[in-house]
Amino acid sequence: MRLSKRGEYGLRAMIMLATPGQDGRPPVLQIREISEREKIPGKFLEQILLTLKNAGLLHSKMGVGGGYHLAKPAGEISFGHIVRILDGPLAPVKCVSQMAYEPCGCPDEETCGLRLTMGDVRNSIAKILDGTSLEDVTRRVSKVRKTLKSS
Amino acid sequence: MRLSKRGEYGLRAMIMLATPGQDGRPPVLQIREISEREKIPGKFLEQILLTLKNAGLLHSKMGVGGGYHLAKPAGEISFGHIVRILDGPLAPVKCVSQMAYEPCGCPDEETCGLRLTMGDVRNSIAKILDGTSLEDVTRRVSKVRKTLKSS
DNA sequence: CAAAAGTCTATTAGTATTATAGACTTTATA
DNA sequence: TATAAAGTCTATAATACTAATAGACTTTTG
Numbered sequence: 001m002r003l004s005k006r007g008e009y010g011l012r013a014m015i016m017l018a019t020p021g022q023d024g025r026p027p028v029l030q031i032r033e034i035s036e037r038e039k040i041p042g043k044f045l046e047q048i049l050l051t052l053k054n055a056g057l058l059h060s061k062m063g064v065g066g067g068y069h070l071a072k073p074a075g076e077i078s079f080g081h082i083v084r085i086l087d088g089p090l091a092p093v094k095c096v097s098q099m100a101y102e103p104c105g106c107p108d109e110e111t112c113g114l115r116l117t118m119g120d121v122r123n124s125i126a127k128i129l130d131g132t133s134l135e136d137v138t139r140r141v142s143k144v145r146k147t148l149k150s151s
Numbered sequence: 152m153r154l155s156k157r158g159e160y161g162l163r164a165m166i167m168l169a170t171p172g173q174d175g176r177p178p179v180l181q182i183r184e185i186s187e188r189e190k191i192p193g194k195f196l197e198q199i200l201l202t203l204k205n206a207g208l209l210h211s212k213m214g215v216g217g218g219y220h221l222a223k224p225a226g227e228i229s230f231g232h233i234v235r236i237l238d239g240p241l242a243p244v245k246c247v248s249q250m251a252y253e254p255c256g257c258p259d260e261e262t263c264g265l266r267l268t269m270g271d272v273r274n275s276i277a278k279i280l281d282g283t284s285l286e287d288v289t290r291r292v293s294k295v296r297k298t299l300k301s302s
Numbered sequence: 303c304a305a306a307a308g309t310c311t312a313t314t315a316g317t318a319t320t321a322t323a324g325a326c327t328t329t330a331t332a
Numbered sequence: 333t334a335t336a337a338a339g340t341c342t343a344t345a346a347t348a349c350t351a352a353t354a355g356a357c358t359t360t361t362g
Contacts, residue, residue, distance in 0.1 A: 001152055001276060003243040005320065008265065012257075015264045030338070038255060044321055050340065062339045063329025079268060081228075092154040105190060106163075111295050113166045113288040114159065117230060117279070125152060126266070134154040137264040144262050150259075156351060181307070195352055201309065213308045214360025309358070319348075327340070332333100 007087040009040045014082055017058070018074035018134035019141075026074060028067040048086065050086045055085045074138065080129035090129060091122040098126075158238040160191045161199045165233055168209070169225040169285035170292075177225060181220040199237065206236045225289065231280035242273040242281060249277075 003011075013034050021027040031049060031149055035042040052058045059071045070077065083090065084099060091097035095104035096114075096119040106112040153163075164185050172178040182200060186193040200219055204208045210222045221228065234241065235250060242248035246255035246263075247270040257263045 001154070001238070001241050001243055003152070003269065004318090008244060008255075011265050032338090043323075045342095046339080047321090060339060061329080062327070062337090064337045065330065066328085066338045068339085077309060087152070090152050092152055093159060094349095104159075110299060111292050113292045114162050116291055116295070117283055117288060118154065120279050120283075121276055124279060125272055128271050128275060132268055134272075137268060140267055141262050141264045144267070148261060155349090181309090192352060194354075197308080198310095198352095202307095211308060212307090212360080213358070215306045216361070217307045217359085219308085303362100305361090307358100307360080310356090314353075315351085317350075318346105320346085321351085322345075323343085325341090327338100329338080330336090332335085 001002065001092065002081070004087050006044075006048055007083050009038070009045060010052060010080055010086045011079065012040070013045060013049060013055070014037045014052070014070075014134055015137055015141075017070050018077070020136050026070050028061070028069040030067040033103060034068075052082070052085060057082065057085070071132075074135035075133050077134045078130050079132045079134075079137075080126060083129060090125050092118045096122045098122075152243065155238050157195075158234050159197055160189070160196060161203060161237045162230065162233055163189045163191070164196060164200060165203070165208070165221075165228065165285055166288055166292075168219060168221050169228070170289045173217070177221050179212070179220040181218040185219075187204070203236060208233065208236070221285075225286035228285045229281050230283045230285075230288075231277060234280060241276050243269045247273045249273075268301050 016034055016038065017029060018026055031042060031046050034040065035045045049058060049060075053060055053068070053071075057071055057077055058066045058068050060066065080090065089097040089100045091100075093104060093114070094100060094102035095109060095115050104112070104115065105107065106115070107113055161179070166183055167189065168180060169177055182193060182197050185191065186196045190269055198213075200209060204222075205212055208228055209219050211217065211219045231241065238253040240248040240252075244255060244265070245251060245253040246260060246266055254260065255263070255266065259268070260266055
């Protein structure tokens with residue numbers, strides 16, 4: 001049930017790009033800055049951001065003063081979307097996947113105990129990941145920060 | 152978020168071993184029979200069952216008329232236990248794992264957005280998998296079977 | 303003792319993940 | 333208009349993990 005490094009790095013980068021700066025708006029950041037702050041191998045991050053860009057989640061600008069920024073409001077980008085792009089389907093087994101269904105070969109899918117249970121798992125993962133946006137997370141983080149400060 | 156083949160095969164085998172026979176009790180089955188009925192490569196299944204046995208979930212008997220059977224009542228063996236034995240921790244990232252915690256390297260774990268969200272995911276997976284026993288599943292399956300028959 | 307069954311460890315083949323390399327394109331600005 | 337800063341793109345290497353296979357060994361029953 002592991003999230004790959006690709007997925008982890010991508011999520012970290014997206015969270016960073018969704019975290020409002022001093023002007024209160026999501027920043028434009030260079031690969032270099034993200035990779036240094038999050039300790040992600042630069043060339044690897046490059047590929048990841050490119051993938052995310054090609055999927056329509058990021059915009060970028062080339063040249064001096066360029067960089068990456070969110071293509072949509074942080075409230076409209078879910079964890080689920082990011083993970084699916086970078087790591088593929090959320091489902092533990094293909095026969096319960098919504099985006100990449102494949103039969104598992106058991107005689108009767110409707111009465112397969114493994115499938116019934118893994119279906120529940122997939123649904124609960126999807127519920128959280130699809131129900132959590134980048135904005136939800138940055139809000140939650142700043143809330144926790146405040147709570148910790150006042151204690 | 153994938154379950155490995157090892158984990159899948161192991162769960163299938165355990166469900167089979169938990170499904171009561173005509174005498175109403177969990178059966179003793181040979182590797183051969185399980186591997187044929189579930190179409191699992193025999194030698195691979197052999198390793199898996201051995202692992203499960205060494206973990207205390209199965210008992211076995213060598214020699215003529217031998218085979219494998221559950222070491223405990225089906226109600227006392229959870230999916231979570233089986234998956235952890237065969238596939239390792241349920242947590243998507245190590246920094247939220249209960250059984251195999253490792254720091255992820257972010258400056259402050261308490262306020263890491265990735266960690267907060269993945270913690271939720273790990274908890275909801277664990278809740279389902281640890282809360283579902285082999286007995287729960289075989290019951291559910293036979294219930295679904297009846298429902299389908301009467302329609 | 304022979305056949306049926308599990309035990310144990312090693313090894314291979316295949317695939318996926320993670321990371322690196324390098325040549326190329328675009329853009330701002332000195 | 334040249335240069336440096338930035339992203340783009342594709343290939344490849346290195347590693348690790350997964351899945352599967354192999355084979356020699358042990359135990360048990362009849």
